Amino acid sequence: MGLRRVTAVRYAAALREGGSLPGLMEGDDLGTWVVKFRGAGQGQGALVAEVVVGELARALGLPVPEIVVVDVDPRLGRTEPDQEVQDLLRASAGANLGLDYLPGSITYDPLAFTVAPELAARVLWLDALTLNVDRSWRNPNLLVWGGGLWLIDHGAALYPHHDWASADGSVARTLPGVADHVLLPAAARPDAFARADAELAGQVEAALLTAVLDRVPADWLAVPPERYVRWLLARVEARAAWRDAVITALGSADEVRQTGQAGQAGQAWRAGRAGRPEWLRAGDWLRTGGTRPRRRADA
Numbered sequence: 538m539g540l541r542r543v544t545a546v547r548y549a550a551a552l553r554e555g556g557s558l559p560g561l562m563e564g565d566d567l568g569t570w571v572v573k574f575r576g577a578g579q580g581q582g583a584l585v586a587e588v589v590v591g592e593l594a595r596a597l598g599l600p601v602p603e604i605v606v607v608d609v610d611p612r613l614g615r616t617e618p619d620q621e622v623q624d625l626l627r628a629s630a631g632a633n634l635g636l637d638y639l640p641g642s643i644t645y646d647p648l649a650f651t652v653a654p655e656l657a658a659r660v661l662w663l664d665a666l667t668l669n670v671d672r673s674w675r676n677p678n679l680l681v682w683g684g685g686l687w688l689i690d691h692g693a694a695l696y697p698h699h700d701w702a703s704a705d706g707s708v709a710r711t712l713p714g715v716a717d718h719v720l721l722p723a724a725a726r727p728d729a730f731a732r733a734d735a736e737l738a739g740q741v742e743a744a745l746l747t748a749v750l751d752r753v754p755a756d757w758l759a760v761p762p763e764r765y766v767r768w769l770l771a772r773v774e775a776r777a778a779w780r781d782a783v784i785t786a787l788g789s790a791d792e793v794r795q796t797g798q799a800g801q802a803g804q805a806w807r808a809g810r811a812g813r814p815e816w817l818r819a820g821d822w823l824r825t826g827g828t829r830p831r832r833r834a835d836a
């Protein structure tokens with residue numbers, strides 16, 4: 538089943554801290570959507586990764602804001618003073634990706650918010666499976682909203698899909714930068730990751746992956762959807778290789794937790810915290826008088 542389709546009725550603001558210049562847009566459904574544009578430098582592949590990994594996460598019970606296709610008329614950018622935004626909208630006429638905007642959400646801060654080891658381990662497993670390199674200390678791509686953790690920004694995952702000719706060489710690859718994964722300390726409890734692995738690996742089967750790929754607009758795909766299904770199944774099959782690297786990284790994070798010593802992971806943690814920019818607080822934007830809050834069934 539395809540994604541729900543929404544028509545954008547207003548370009549409200551640019552989310553400038555996002556590398557791909559996502560925009561906040563109002564939809565004809567009265568929703569507010571974080572729109573990732575097809576014409577952005579990251580290309581259409583990033584949108585495919587957003588849908589595949591976001592919907593896979595959802596199918597595995599992880600919290601992801603609703604994903605829709607947002608139909609954009611570039612004329613909505615006419616009153617936007619920024620030439621870059623106008624160009625982006627012009628290059629993105631038609632179908633783009635929308636993520637339900639979580640008003641008042643804040644970027645996950647490991648010092649301020651506790652994540653259950655089971656949840657942390659499941660997110661870590663998903664990222665390791667899909668080679669999502671974008672969940673680091675500096676750029677967690679996790680939001681806290683409504684008292685819970687939400688996963689966003691999966692555009693950098695599945696990066697071997699940018700070169701299918703060499704993708705078979707990546708089926709056993711370890712998640713690059715796993716030691717910097719922002720949920721590593723939270724997941725570092727005995728057996729949490731092994732349990733997540735045992736539970737989730739059994740669910741990532743051909744039927745589920747086919748249903749996930751079905752959600753991607755067909756004309757965004759550069760290869761038949763089966764190619765993604767095959768690659769992901771091969772990663773599940775070969776998971777002993779990448780799982781062990783995660784378990785090793787978890788071992789050092791757990792040591793830091795137990796001894797209270799700022800080892801390598803602890804230092805990275807502090808450096809990440811010190812270097813973090815002042816993230817845009819969605820609430821600040823709301824106070825400037827933007828949108829009406831949406832009622833969410835799952836709030």
Ligand SMILES: Nc1ncnc2c1ncn2[C@@H]1O[C@H](COP(=O)(O)OP(=O)(O)OP(=O)(O)O)[C@@H](O)[C@H]1O
Binds near residue numbers: 554555636640676690
């Ligand atoms: N659904 C959402 N609700 C509220 N805020 C959001 C949502 N999605 C994204 N944001 C905010 O916008 C920022 C940019 O979004 P996102 O990370 O998806 O874009 P990006 O261009 O891929 O960014 P980058 O490459 O810099 O990580 C997020 O860090 C977050 O602060």
Ligand SMILES: [Mg+2]
Binds near residue numbers: 555678690
């Ligand atoms: Mg991001």
